[in-house]
Amino acid sequence: MNLNFMDTSDLLRKALSGEKLFPDEAIYLCAEGDLLNLAMAGREVARRLHSDGQVGYAVTKTIVYSNVCQPECPFCTGTVSKDDPAAFTKSVEAVVAEAAEAVAAGATQITLQGGHRIDLPWDYYIGLVTALHERFPDLQIFAFSPTEIMVFNVLFQKRTSEVIAELKAAGMGGLIAGGSETMATRAPEYRALLRGPWNEWFDVVHRCADAGIPVVLPFVFGLGEAPKERVGHLYRSRAVQERTSLAGKPAFAAMSVFTLTPPEGVLPATGHEYLRMVALARVLLQNVPHVQASVVAQGAKVAQVALDSGANDLGGTHMEFTQAELAAGRVGPMTPTEMERLITDAGRVPLQRPTW
Amino acid sequence: MSLAASLIPRDLMPIYEKVLQDQRLDAQDGIKLLESHDLFAIGTIANEARKRRVGDYVYFNNNAHINYSNICALSKVCKFCAFGKQNGLDPEGYTYTIEQMVEKAKAYARLGVTEFHMVGGLHPDMPFAYYTDFLSAIKQAVPQAHLKCFTAVEIDFFTRKFKMPAEEVLLRLREAGHGSMTGGGAEMFHPEVHNVLCRGKMSGERYLEIHRIAHNLGVRTTCTMLYGHIEKPYHVVDHMLKIRALQDETGGESAFIPLAFHPTNTDLAHLPGPTGHYDLKIIAVARLLLDNIKAIKSYWVMISPRIAQVSLAFGANDIDGTVREEKIYHFAGATTPMLQEQNDLLRLIREAGRIPAERDTLYNILRVHDQAAV
Numbered sequence: 001m002n003l004n005f006m007d008t009s010d011l012l013r014k015a016l017s018g019e020k021l022f023p024d025e026a027i028y029l030c031a032e033g034d035l036l037n038l039a040m041a042g043r044e045v046a047r048r049l050h051s052d053g054q055v056g057y058a059v060t061k062t063i064v065y066s067n068v069c070q071p072e073c074p075f076c077t078g079t080v081s082k083d084d085p086a087a088f089t090k091s092v093e094a095v096v097a098e099a100a101e102a103v104a105a106g107a108t109q110i111t112l113q114g115g116h117r118i119d120l121p122w123d124y125y126i127g128l129v130t131a132l133h134e135r136f137p138d139l140q141i142f143a144f145s146p147t148e149i150m151v152f153n154v155l156f157q158k159r160t161s162e163v164i165a166e167l168k169a170a171g172m173g174g175l176i177a178g179g180s181e182t183m184a185t186r187a188p189e190y191r192a193l194l195r196g197p198w199n200e201w202f203d204v205v206h207r208c209a210d211a212g213i214p215v216v217l218p219f220v221f222g223l224g225e226a227p228k229e230r231v232g233h234l235y236r237s238r239a240v241q242e243r244t245s246l247a248g249k250p251a252f253a254a255m256s257v258f259t260l261t262p263p264e265g266v267l268p269a270t271g272h273e274y275l276r277m278v279a280l281a282r283v284l285l286q287n288v289p290h291v292q293a294s295v296v297a298q299g300a301k302v303a304q305v306a307l308d309s310g311a312n313d314l315g316g317t318h319m320e321f322t323q324a325e326l327a328a329g330r331v332g333p334m335t336p337t338e339m340e341r342l343i344t345d346a347g348r349v350p351l352q353r354p355t356w
Numbered sequence: 357m358s359l360a361a362s363l364i365p366r367d368l369m370p371i372y373e374k375v376l377q378d379q380r381l382d383a384q385d386g387i388k389l390l391e392s393h394d395l396f397a398i399g400t401i402a403n404e405a406r407k408r409r410v411g412d413y414v415y416f417n418n419n420a421h422i423n424y425s426n427i428c429a430l431s432k433v434c435k436f437c438a439f440g441k442q443n444g445l446d447p448e449g450y451t452y453t454i455e456q457m458v459e460k461a462k463a464y465a466r467l468g469v470t471e472f473h474m475v476g477g478l479h480p481d482m483p484f485a486y487y488t489d490f491l492s493a494i495k496q497a498v499p500q501a502h503l504k505c506f507t508a509v510e511i512d513f514f515t516r517k518f519k520m521p522a523e524e525v526l527l528r529l530r531e532a533g534h535g536s537m538t539g540g541g542a543e544m545f546h547p548e549v550h551n552v553l554c555r556g557k558m559s560g561e562r563y564l565e566i567h568r569i570a571h572n573l574g575v576r577t578t579c580t581m582l583y584g585h586i587e588k589p590y591h592v593v594d595h596m597l598k599i600r601a602l603q604d605e606t607g608g609e610s611a612f613i614p615l616a617f618h619p620t621n622t623d624l625a626h627l628p629g630p631t632g633h634y635d636l637k638i639i640a641v642a643r644l645l646l647d648n649i650k651a652i653k654s655y656w657v658m659i660s661p662r663i664a665q666v667s668l669a670f671g672a673n674d675i676d677g678t679v680r681e682e683k684i685y686h687f688a689g690a691t692t693p694m695l696q697e698q699n700d701l702l703r704l705i706r707e708a709g710r711i712p713a714e715r716d717t718l719y720n721i722l723r724v725h726d727q728a729a730v
Contacts, residue, residue, distance in 0.1 A: 009359035271662030301632025308395040327629035329618035329689035347393025
């Protein structure tokens with residue numbers, strides 16, 4: 001490889017012509033590609049895939065059923081250990097009540113989020129999904145992540161396919177493939193958890209695809225990872241999508257690009273970088289149908305601009321964020337009205353989709 | 357040709373061609389750009405103009421805002437403003453004493469500030485000596501600092517209140533230590549907009565007239581445009597072309613600064629405020645139409661550091677400065693910080709692939725930061 005002979009425009013032309021980039025070429029784009037060229041290429045791919053100009057979003061709420069977690073990932077700020085005074089675990093009734101409030105406010109999708117822990121029975125998890133589904137049969141329930149399912153697999157001595165089948169039977173409608181953070185190649189906690197670090201994660205995603213459970217693929221960056229780690233994540237994910245597509249059941253319905261608060265010593269990702277990464281993801285993973293820009297990652301303004309760098313979806317409204325940054329000097333909940341304003345202002349047609 | 361240029365849609369190609377041939381754009385071009393939704397194509401065209409005209413430096417300065425008073429005779433006139441308060445009637449009203457301002461200035465000077473940006477409301481009671489005294493007191497305390505003070509609205513107010521022609525006002529201010537004028541108060545020139553936003557306030561013609569008088573005296577100004585409220589593309593283009601005509605005549609505008617309307621706490625709070633898309637289009641169109649103004653400034657206080665950084669790919673070549681204490685937009689709900697440390701500004705600029713150049717008020721380069729910070 002000779003980086004001296006690489007050129008952003010040439011590489012993007014190659015990618016747009018349908019040819020696959022070599023990993024080092026993708027790494028060059030990730031590290032060096034300029035915003036304008038990347039964004040124009042990302043938008044071009046999105047235009048080819050979605051010529052109708054529609055931009056989707058869903059009315060969603062994330063319910064954190066417990067903040068207790070084992071692995072203590074270095075970049076995670078939301079979880080505590082079991083004995084921490086701030087630790088909480090919500091009862092099934094409390095979660096249903098929270099969901100009822102969200103449904104009354106228009107939510108069509110609930111995402112259940114919690115940590116990895118070893119002290120709750122299987123009945124609790126399955127109970128959460130069952131209760132929600134029985135009470136709100138039309139509600140789309142996204143629950144757990146591949147790493148949690150891996151924990152269930154060990155803890156409850158159930159095969160992955162059984163775990164997934166039981167969750168599906170209980171009413172689980174989708175899964176956000178968390179735990180695949182690009183840091184995974186480096187964080188020792190994740191290496192321990194994933195024991196591989198990728199094979200088991202893949203396995204869960206494959207089995208969800210087999211079971212017909214839609215999976216949203218996160219592309220998380222800004223935690224201090226190197227360009228090759230970002231590209232590694234994108235390439236592995238692309239391979240999963242290729243394999244599952246060959247089997248006739250593509251795993252990933254959408255890819256969601258977002259940033260998290262970095263660990264100390266790492267500068268937070270900027271809006272400029274966010275737009276570049278949306279574009280890079282769109283160009284490299286042309287086999288995932290939808291790319292979501294997150295209104296909570298970098299604010300509404302940047303998410304809207306990302307519709308021009310490759311995204312064709314604004315993800316969820318995230319009702320749990322009551323103080324979203326909506327416009328200059330204006331904060332509040334991200335309502336459907338706000339979503340639709342962003343989309344029409346960008347010259348697109350809003351589509352409130354029930355879920356994926 | 358770059359990939360981005362080759363993907364410019366057909367309807368915008370004639371505009372790109374004009375830029376490549378260094379031809380001046382007209383009103384129709386401006387309207388077409390503002391009505392287009394091909395955001396990064398617009399950025400690509402504006403970025404080409406920026407590269408050709410002003411190169412890769414992105415300017416910033418080490419400045420501090422001092423808003424001397426928010427008491428304003430126009431507080432009921434300007435519907436877009438959350439800063440101005442009625443004299444004696446509002447508990448949030450304040451007027452700094454000269455001592456308070458000198459204290460602030462001295463503290464800022466210790467942080468390396470080279471410019472004080474000072475604007476305030478139209479105070480009905482303060483004598484002219486208040487203004488000349490605070491200028492000379494600050495100048496005496498911090499002789500090296502440049503005092504960039506007063507908008508055309510304040511200068512116009514002084515001419516009427518103190519019954520002096522604008523020339524005399526400006527000369528007397530200069531004697532006291534005044535360096536150059538700020539660009540606020542332009543709002544939007546077109547009467548259809550002006551009459552809704554601030555009927556009764558100084559007109560766009562008078563704003564341009566005050567700037568012309570200042571330029572003829574050798575007083576530099578910056579110029580602005582308040583956008584994101586009720587305007588249509590032709591209002592924006594009209595505003596920019598009036599500024600371009602004045603600049604052709606005098607050359608005295610050192611920067612154009614689009615000001616994003618903040619609805620919170622104003623009489624226009626029902627409006628949603630500009631989107632990121634629109635912020636970037638305005639910057640790009642400013643770069644493209646205002647071919648005779650060197651600096652197109654993205655004011656991070658208003659459009660957020662995130663969009664300000666992205667705007668560097670849309671024609672902007674100035675990102676304002678450290679600011680430190682901003683009141684006008686923070687009364688209008690601004691959630692941005694009041695301070696950007698110099699290192700943060702350097703990082704935003706470098707990450708966008710550009711070269712940070714610290715400048716003084718008149719755009720003399722003080723230091724090019726072409727080496728990565730250690």
